[in-house]
Amino acid sequence: MNNRILRLLPGATLLAMLGPVVAGLIGVLLPAFGWMPALGMTQLTTDAFADLFAWPGLARASYLSVFVGLAATLFALTVVVMVCACWQGTRAFNWLERVLSPLLSLPHATAAFALAFLIAPSGWIVRLVSPWITGWDSPPDVLVLNDPMGLSLTLGLIVKEIPFLILMTLAALNQINAGPTIRAARSMGYSRHIAWLKLIFPRVYMQIRLPVYVVLAYSMTVVDVATILGPTTPPTLSVQILDWLSDPTLMRHSIAAAGAVWQLGLVAGVLFTWRASERIVASLGTRWIEKGTRGRDSGSLRMLAFALGGGSAFIIGLGLAVLTIWSFAGLWTFPDALPQKFTFKNWERHLPALRDTATETLQIAACASLISLTLSIGCLEAEHRFNLRMRRYSWWLLYIPLIVPQVSFLPGLQMLFLQLGATSGTKAVICAHIVFVLPYVFLSLGDPFRNWDERFATVGASLGHGPDTTLWRLRLPMLLRPILTATAVGFAVSIGQYLPTLLTGGGRVTTLTTEAVALASGSDRRAIGAYGLALTASAMLPFALATLLPRAMWRNRRGLAHG
Amino acid sequence: MNRILAALLALGIAPLHAESAPDPSDWDVVLETAKGQTVYWNAWGGSVITNEFIAWVAERVSEDFGVTLEHVKLSDTADAVTRVVAEKAAGKDEGGAVDLIWINGANFAAMKENDLLFGPWVNDLPNWQYVDVHGKTVQTDFTVPTDGLEAPWSMAQVVFMYDAEKLPAPPTNMQDILDLVRDNPGRFTFPQPPDFLGATFLKQALYDLADDPAPLLKPVQDADYDSVTAPLWAYLDELTPLLWRQGLAYPQSGPQQIQLLADKEIDLAISFSPGEASAAIENFELPDTFRTFVLEKGTIGNASFVAVPYNANAKSGAMVVANFLMSPEAQARAQDPKYLGVGTILDMDKLDESDRALFDDIDLGVATLTPEELGTALPEPHPSWMTRIQDDWTERFGVGRE
Numbered sequence: 001m002n003n004r005i006l007r008l009l010p011g012a013t014l015l016a017m018l019g020p021v022v023a024g025l026i027g028v029l030l031p032a033f034g035w036m037p038a039l040g041m042t043q044l045t046t047d048a049f050a051d052l053f054a055w056p057g058l059a060r061a062s063y064l065s066v067f068v069g070l071a072a073t074l075f076a077l078t079v080v081v082m083v084c085a086c087w088q089g090t091r092a093f094n095w096l097e098r099v100l101s102p103l104l105s106l107p108h109a110t111a112a113f114a115l116a117f118l119i120a121p122s123g124w125i126v127r128l129v130s131p132w133i134t135g136w137d138s139p140p141d142v143l144v145l146n147d148p149m150g151l152s153l154t155l156g157l158i159v160k161e162i163p164f165l166i167l168m169t170l171a172a173l174n175q176i177n178a179g180p181t182i183r184a185a186r187s188m189g190y191s192r193h194i195a196w197l198k199l200i201f202p203r204v205y206m207q208i209r210l211p212v213y214v215v216l217a218y219s220m221t222v223v224d225v226a227t228i229l230g231p232t233t234p235p236t237l238s239v240q241i242l243d244w245l246s247d248p249t250l251m252r253h254s255i256a257a258a259g260a261v262w263q264l265g266l267v268a269g270v271l272f273t274w275r276a277s278e279r280i281v282a283s284l285g286t287r288w289i290e291k292g293t294r295g296r297d298s299g300s301l302r303m304l305a306f307a308l309g310g311g312s313a314f315i316i317g318l319g320l321a322v323l324t325i326w327s328f329a330g331l332w333t334f335p336d337a338l339p340q341k342f343t344f345k346n347w348e349r350h351l352p353a354l355r356d357t358a359t360e361t362l363q364i365a366a367c368a369s370l371i372s373l374t375l376s377i378g379c380l381e382a383e384h385r386f387n388l389r390m391r392r393y394s395w396w397l398l399y400i401p402l403i404v405p406q407v408s409f410l411p412g413l414q415m416l417f418l419q420l421g422a423t424s425g426t427k428a429v430i431c432a433h434i435v436f437v438l439p440y441v442f443l444s445l446g447d448p449f450r451n452w453d454e455r456f457a458t459v460g461a462s463l464g465h466g467p468d469t470t471l472w473r474l475r476l477p478m479l480l481r482p483i484l485t486a487t488a489v490g491f492a493v494s495i496g497q498y499l500p501t502l503l504t505g506g507g508r509v510t511t512l513t514t515e516a517v518a519l520a521s522g523s524d525r526r527a528i529g530a531y532g533l534a535l536t537a538s539a540m541l542p543f544a545l546a547t548l549l550p551r552a553m554w555r556n557r558r559g560l561a562h563g
Numbered sequence: 564m565n566r567i568l569a570a571l572l573a574l575g576i577a578p579l580h581a582e583s584a585p586d587p588s589d590w591d592v593v594l595e596t597a598k599g600q601t602v603y604w605n606a607w608g609g610s611v612i613t614n615e616f617i618a619w620v621a622e623r624v625s626e627d628f629g630v631t632l633e634h635v636k637l638s639d640t641a642d643a644v645t646r647v648v649a650e651k652a653a654g655k656d657e658g659g660a661v662d663l664i665w666i667n668g669a670n671f672a673a674m675k676e677n678d679l680l681f682g683p684w685v686n687d688l689p690n691w692q693y694v695d696v697h698g699k700t701v702q703t704d705f706t707v708p709t710d711g712l713e714a715p716w717s718m719a720q721v722v723f724m725y726d727a728e729k730l731p732a733p734p735t736n737m738q739d740i741l742d743l744v745r746d747n748p749g750r751f752t753f754p755q756p757p758d759f760l761g762a763t764f765l766k767q768a769l770y771d772l773a774d775d776p777a778p779l780l781k782p783v784q785d786a787d788y789d790s791v792t793a794p795l796w797a798y799l800d801e802l803t804p805l806l807w808r809q810g811l812a813y814p815q816s817g818p819q820q821i822q823l824l825a826d827k828e829i830d831l832a833i834s835f836s837p838g839e840a841s842a843a844i845e846n847f848e849l850p851d852t853f854r855t856f857v858l859e860k861g862t863i864g865n866a867s868f869v870a871v872p873y874n875a876n877a878k879s880g881a882m883v884v885a886n887f888l889m890s891p892e893a894q895a896r897a898q899d900p901k902y903l904g905v906g907t908i909l910d911m912d913k914l915d916e917s918d919r920a921l922f923d924d925i926d927l928g929v930a931t932l933t934p935e936e937l938g939t940a941l942p943e944p945h946p947s948w949m950t951r952i953q954d955d956w957t958e959r960f961g962v963g964r965e
Contacts, residue, residue: 057962122826141749146812
């Protein structure tokens with residue numbers, strides 16, 4: 001590899017990732033303050049903000065954004081901490097890990113549909129017990145989905161974020177070698193969960209802090225899940241911003257821009273408060289640790305932790321089951337637990353369109369993941385050859401696209417693409433996807449790449465091979481498994497993108513996710529079932545390949561198969 | 564860096580080689596130009612049967628005219644309008660992303676007012692001769708003259724779908740509906756405005772409750788808005804707490820409402836398509852106990868249109884598609900509840916015998932009213948009413964009612 005190119009790569013990568021965010025933010029800030037020269041508006045005003053504050057739903061929508069974000073993050077984090085504290089190092093924990101990890105690749109929209117089918121008053125849970133237990137011939141008129149408090153939206157986010165936080169915690173645990181510490185504490189009489197909380201959690205939290213911020217910012221601003229599960233009178237702030245964006249009168253565009261700035265401010269405020277609370281919790285925690293209370297092993301606490309962790313997996317599993325049934329359903333009215341008739345008609349009618357959409361979805365995902373993979377490997381190799389060190393602020397840079405709310409900068413980016421004359425939606429969509437795919441690919445490849453045993457390179461060098469040969473013939477083949485996993489992560493992230501596809505594709509680029517969310521506005525459950533399953537399959541297939549391929553390729557070199 | 568940016572900007576503004584404005588009166592040239600073009604039809608994508616109808620149209624225009632039709636599935640028609648507005652703001656006056664829009668009412672009025680439409684072209688289409696220009700409102704869209712800027716492709720009229728097993732005698736006016744809901748609270752709702760169908764429910768209620776509906780046909784500025792709409796708000800104040808979920812949540816679209824009917828969450832729902840219930844029964848979406856009714860004072864009717872943006876990339880292709888949509892073949896298929904179940908825009912008397920036979924052979928289905936039962940449709944109020952009522956509804960009922 002040309003060293004000059006390699007030296008430039010880290011900078012280029014940052015540009016590819018942060019450039020669109022910065023450009024998009026500028027593209028939102030200007031119209032928010034009334035600067036739209038294309039329309040002859042060249043005076044800075046705050047009219048858009050006045051209009052925004054005059055909207056009667058603003059207080060409620062802002063409150064929802066904050067409440068849902070905080071509640072979902074706190075609850076998901078608590079469950080993850082409970083599960084790890086009570087079960088880490090046991091066989092049940094390994095089982096839980098195996099059940100939860102595939103859920104990570106499940107697109108948010110699918111999980112939301114699955115949950116909606118399940119918990120609605122006419123949903124599957126009620127159908128299973130009606131009318132024989134409940135006596136209901138028609139569903140009860142209770143507000144479960146789209147409740148004004150945003151509780152079902154919060155629940156949907158919790159079950160989807162638990163697997164993410166668990167996997168991030170596991171990665172952190174691998175680096176701090178928790179086993180001996182816990183054993184030592186146990187021998188001093190600490191109960192299992194107290195030992196974990198006092199000795200492991202503070203170190204783990206340092207490592208998962210940024211992922212927690214991602215969950216917090218994401219939950220505050222999510223659009224696709226909120227359209228399916230969230231309240232509508234009024235909707236959450238980001239959904240309302242999207243509504244304004246799709247209004248034919250331009251006046252609403254500047255309200256949307258002002259709303260996007262407001263949303264950004266809310267997220268920044270909540271993140272700041274969270275950061276401040278960390279210090280308070282830390283100082284309280286230190287006092288608690290110093291007190292030296294040992295605590296007692298509590299069977300009921302362990303069961304509760306297991307029920308919460310396993311339950312979140314079970315809910316989504318059940319949801320996927322009912323999604324499958326709907327895709328084969330003929331007439332299926334309340335209160336029947338199963339359709340009166342099963343039919344292949346739904347699949348027959350949706351399959352041709354599904355095939356085309358799936359192809360386009362996977363093509364976009366492949367481009368975005370491969371570009372991200374190339375950039376990541378290039379950066380990591382540059383870091384290694386030129387001895388660049390990742391400092392703390394560089395970690396922040398990686399997380400910026402994941403923490404800045406999508407709805408705050410994508411509208412600006414859409415306008416920019418338009419002004420650059422990008423008519424071919426697909427390329428623009430791939431560019432936008434890279435912004436979100438790249439950080440995940442880089443993060444999942446970083447540790448295995450840096451932890452690779454340098455002694456192999458020394459052996460290679462002693463045989464007269466240069467750094468390029470070492471990279472291509474030793475390092476990359478030995479890292480096949482983590483590379484494939486990082487690619488699979490990239491696929492899953494790209495496939496799940498809703499807002500970037502919608503806004504930068506100009507509606508012309510349809511992926512399984514945009515199609516599924518559009519169908520949700522029509523609510524034909526048979527179609528949603530078919531699209532939901534296709535969505536799940538295309539996100540999970542790359543993970544299956546990432547597990548199976550190394551096994552098949554390194555059949556004769558067992559040591560390599562584990563990467 | 565600045566120079567690169569400037570070059571990129573110039574590149575974006577420079578026209579791609581798009582066709583210059585075609586002349587619709589020279590149809591042979593239009594057909595010739597259209598061959599090989601790709602038409603991006605931006606149309607609401609929330610209904611499976613509509614999507615399938617559009618897919619069939621795509622197949623047919625590709626066979627007969629060599630036009631590739633791509634359905635851009637919108638969740639809201641305004642998205643396409645926004646796209647054109649954004650393109651105009653960015654100076655992209657040619658080679659735009661939208662070739663054809665399924666459009667109505669306020670969106671049409673906004674585009675027409677801002678000169679965002681290509682035309683006039685509609686009266687030059689060969690199939691225009693079959694259109695029922697006297698009996699149907701195909702030349703005004705919500706009282707706004709279409710001026711040949713948009714082509715009609717189907718007729719709609721408000722009906723209510725109900726489960727005949729649960730309600731033996733359907734209501735005949737809005738007050739009846741309120742009485743019915745009072746006896747069965749939680750069993751009725753409507754899509755949440757500004758959804759099109761939800762806004763239609765508000766207008767239908769206003770028509771039925773107003774002492775004198777005449778002001779509705781003029782712009783809202785010319786009327787005493789408060790006194791005209793007072794009966795509507797009084798009605799809704801009483802109705803809303805009795806709605807499904809006490810009016811704290813609403814279905815987001817017409818099809819979502821049908822799902823609620825199928826789930827037996829509600830017994831009664833508004834529809835803008837007289838054949839929708841029959842089509843849903845045909846499609847396993849509703850049990851066959853469903854029927855439809857209209858109000859005795861009449862219900863609102865309108866036509867669905869397609870329009871071509873001023874900067875469309877494939878104008879000829881778009882006109883060919885619009886012309887095909889008006890053909891007896893496409894119209895007969897659209898009327899058949901097996902496929903779509905909407906009203907035709909054609910005048911049966913203008914068709915020759917074989918074309919008329921296409922319509923005579925259609926089985927309209929158990930839940931569809933005959934044209935006589937449907938009665939004469941009421942004209943749509945001026946679009947300014949819709950905007951104003953919608954905004955007011957949102958303020959009163961749509962943003963947090965404890």
